[in-house]
Amino acid sequence: MAGAVIRWALALLLAAGLPAGAQPLVRLDHIPTAVRSLDAAAADFRALGFAIKPGRPHAKGLNNAHVKFANGAGLELITATQARDALSGRYVDLLREGEGPAYLTLHAADAARAAAALKAAGIPHRLDADGLELTDPRLPWIFFAGDNRSPTDRPEHFAHANGAFATREVWVATDDPTPLAQLLAALGASSREEARGEPLKTRALVFELAAGGRVVIVPARHQLVPGHPLIGVVMATRASKAAPAERAHGLWLELRSER
Structure with a gap:
């Protein structure tokens, strides 16, 4: 416990020392989420008011479906x-331990500029x-995506009955926030406690990332599945009332009203 407190203190010092007004080089992208039954998960997310875009069978034994937003963000079941x-x-392996988010995906509009920032900070990539591609062994659950929009996306795939239209936050639970804090700081994210x-x-x-997105880091005691750092997603909705956070297939999911 003492070691965790020290690591949090170091991360707070790092956050406090970040330059104000830095321009974030990345935004939140889709969050791949491991589910045991694709049909059951899709039905449950439909019941929560999301439109589901069917995926396609993959040769390597993976199958998927999507909760999509117009910029390519959202959830991949x-x-x-x-x-x-x-x-x-x-x-x-993840599903043997429990359902939930598998990766935090970031999108850099200018990959070369983001790579230069990582190089300057000494972050393996x-x-x-x-x-x-991030090659830092401390953060195997983060990757960078290109343009996640697809020619097969249709307006009905973004027409969520609950009014959701953007991913605002991804929550991470860890007792060693420093590697993630260093990464986000290098990519221009401003921070606060x-x-x-x-x-x-x-x-x-x-x-604070680009396009109104945020990464929220909390202590590891909040992990829903031990050893799984990704725990929650907050989405913006045009509905007049926010929906309280609830657990859905291994993640906290919250809808916050933005009108």
Whole structure:
């Protein structure tokens, strides 16, 4: 416990020392979420008022469906029937432990500029024809995505009955926030410490990304599945009333009204 407190103190010092007015180089993208039954998860998210875009079978044993927003963000509901490669094996392992978010995905409009910022901060990464890849072994659950919009996206895929239209926050629970804080700081995110209320009532480090997105870091005691750092997503809704956070297939999901 003492070690966790020290690591949090170091992360707070790092956050306090960030330059004001930095321009974030990344925004929140889609959040791949491991579910045991794709049909059951899709039905449950429809019941919560989301339109579901069907996915497609993948050769490596993965199947998916999507809760999408117009910029490509949202949730990817994904399941694995068997471990056929490293990625499907990771989903099989995750699902053995419990459902929930598998990755935090970030989108950099200028990958070369983001890579230069990571290089200047000494954060391991790779930039090649396949895009920007984070190779920091401390953060295997973060990756960078290109343009996640698809030619098959249709207006009805964004017409959510609950009024949701954007991802505003992704919540991370860890007792060692420094690697993530260093990454987000290097990418231009400003930060602050806040007291957060329901459903967790905890202190948090909040990092502001581009396009109104935030990464909220809280202590590891809030993990829904031990060892799984990603715990929640907050979405903006045009509905007149916010929907309280509730657990949905291993994540806290909250709708906040923005009108």
